[in-house]
Amino acid sequence: xxxLHPVQIVGxxxxxxxxxxxxxxxxxxxxxxVFYAGSLVPEGxxxxxxxxxxxxxxxxxTLEAIxxxxxxxxxxxLRVVRLHSGDPCLYGAVHEQMVALVEAEIEFEIVPGISAxxxxxxxxxxxxxxxxxxxxxxxxxxxxxxxxxxxxxxxGLAAHRxxxxxxxxxHHAVECEERLLAHYPPETPxxxxxxxxxxxxxxxRTRLDGLARTTREEKLTxxxxxxxxxxxxxxxxxxxxxxxxxxxLFRASH
Ligand SMILES: C[S@@+](CC[C@H](N)C(=O)[O-])C[C@H]1O[C@@H](n2cnc3c(N)ncnc32)[C@H](O)[C@@H]1O
Numbered sequence: 001x002x003x004l005h006p007v008q009i010v011g012x013x014x015x016x017x018x019x020x021x022x023x024x025x026x027x028x029x030x031x032x033x034v035f036y037a038g039s040l041v042p043e044g045x046x047x048x049x050x051x052x053x054x055x056x057x058x059x060x061x062t063l064e065a066i067x068x069x070x071x072x073x074x075x076x077x078l079r080v081v082r083l084h085s086g087d088p089c090l091y092g093a094v095h096e097q098m099v100a101l102v103e104a105e106i107e108f109e110i111v112p113g114i115s116a117x118x119x120x121x122x123x124x125x126x127x128x129x130x131x132x133x134x135x136x137x138x139x140x141x142x143x144x145x146x147x148x149x150x151x152x153x154x155x156g157l158a159a160h161r162x163x164x165x166x167x168x169x170x171h172h173a174v175e176c177e178e179r180l181l182a183h184y185p186p187e188t189p190x191x192x193x194x195x196x197x198x199x200x201x202x203x204x205r206t207r208l209d210g211l212a213r214t215t216r217e218e219k220l221t222x223x224x225x226x227x228x229x230x231x232x233x234x235x236x237x238x239x240x241x242x243x244x245x246x247x248x249l250f251r252a253s254h
Contacts, residue, residue, distance in 0.1 A: 004030070006074045007106055009094060011087045011113015012036070015197025017044035019119070024111045032078035035070060040085035040223070042198065063093060067100045074106050087115040090139065091167050115139075116225040117165035119196040123203060128163040130231045136162035142172035158183035163229035170224040173215035177208065180228060184208050189232035192218065193225045205232070 008027045013019030020028075028034065028048040036046070038057040046055055058066050073080050084092045088110055101108050117139060121128050128137050138157050141148065157164065158180045169176050180188075186209035194202040206214045208228060215224070 004079065005107040005109045006078075006080060007070070007101060007108035008079075008081045008111060009088050009097070009108055010081050010083050010111040011115075012041045012045055012083045012085050013114040013197070014086050014116045014119035015042055015195060015201070017042055017047065019114050019197060020045060020048075021111060021113065024113065027081055027111065028083075030079055031081040033070075033073045034081045034083060035066060036083040037085065041083050045083065063096055063100075067097065071100075071104050071106065074104075084113065086119075087113045090115050091141065116167065116193070116196055117227065120165070120191060120193045120203075120225050120227050123193065123196055123201075124191050124227070124232065126227075126229070126231055126234075128165075128227075128229060128231055130234045133234055134161070134163050134229060134231050136160060138162045138164045139167065140164065141167045142169035142176050144168065144172060154179035155182040161188075161230065163227070163231050166226035166228065169226060170215055170220045170222060173212040173220075176226070177211040180208055180211075184228065188228060188230065190214075191227040191232060192220065193227065194218065194220055195223050196225065 008031070010024040010027055011021070012024070025048045028045065029050065031049060031053050033054040033056065034046065034049055035056045035058050038059045049055065056069070070080055070082065082097065084094065086092070088094045089112070098108065129135050138160065140152065140154065140157055142154065154176060161184055164180070166176060186207060188208040190206050190208050190211050192204045192206060192211065192214050202218065204214050204218060211226065
C-alpha cells in the first residue's frame with residue numbers, strides 16, 4: 001500500500017470481525033474517518049481503528065446525506081474508509097457512491113470482502129460447484145422495490161438448476177418458492193441462513209417446498225441468505241446434516 005487513495009471502499013465480510021481481509025484491516029487502522037452501517041457491519045470491526053478515528057454510523061442516513069459528509073472530509077485531507085457488509089460489489093449501492101466520487105474527482109480504491117454466499121457455503125461445509133452435479137452459481141434477489149430486469153426473472157433462472165444464492169428476499173419468500181418450483185424439484189435442499197457470523201446466527205436446512213414455511217416459522221424478515229442447491233445434498237456429512245423435515249444447525253435458537 002504505497003500510494004493510498006483518499007477513499008477506500010472496504011468489504012467488511014458477513015459478520016465475524018475476523019473475516020475482513022488483511023488489507024481492509026490495515027486500511028481501517030490508518031483511517032481518520034470510518035463510515036459504516038451499524039445494522040450490517042459489526043462494531044467489533046471498528047476495534048481495528050485508532051481510538052481517535054471518527055466513526056459514523058450511517059444506518060439511519062440516506063446516501064444523499066452521507067456523500068456530502070464523506071466528500072467534505074476528503075477535502076479536509078482526511079483518510080476515509082467506507083465499510084460495506086460482505087463484498088462491496090454485491091447489493092451495496094456502491095455504484096451510486098462511485099458515480100458521486102468520480103463527479104467530485106475523488107480517487108478511490110475498492111477492497112473486496114467475503115460475501116454472505118461464501119460465508120454460507122463455509123458454514124455448511126459445502127462446495128457450490130460439485131463436479132458432475134452443478135458447475136454454476138447464480139447470485140440473485142427477489143424483485144422487491146428495486147425491481148429486476150425481466151430477463152433475470154427467478155423462474156427463468158431456476159431453469160438452470162444451478163447453486164442459487166438468494167439475497168434480500170426474506171420478505172418475498174412465498175413468491176420465491178413458487179417461482180423456483182417452476183424448475184427445481186420440491187425436494188431440492190435449501191439452507192436458510194440468518195445473520196451468518198453474528199452471535200445470533202441461525203442456519204436451518206429444509207427443502208425447496210419448505211422455504212416459505214421455514215421463513216415464516218423462524219420469523220425471518222431480514223439479513224437472510226437462501227442457498228438453494230443440489231450440492232447441499234452432496235455434503236460429506238449428509239446423513240447427519242440433512243433431513244426431509246428441516247432442523248437447526250449450529251447455534252440453534254430453540
Ligand atoms: C444489502 S445486501 C448486502 C450484501 C453484501 N454486500 C454481501 O456481499 O454479502 C444485504 C443482504 O445480504 C445478505 N446478507 C448479508 N450479510 C449476511 C449475513 N451475515 N447472513 C446472512 N445473509 C446476509 C442478506 O440476503 C441480506 O438481506
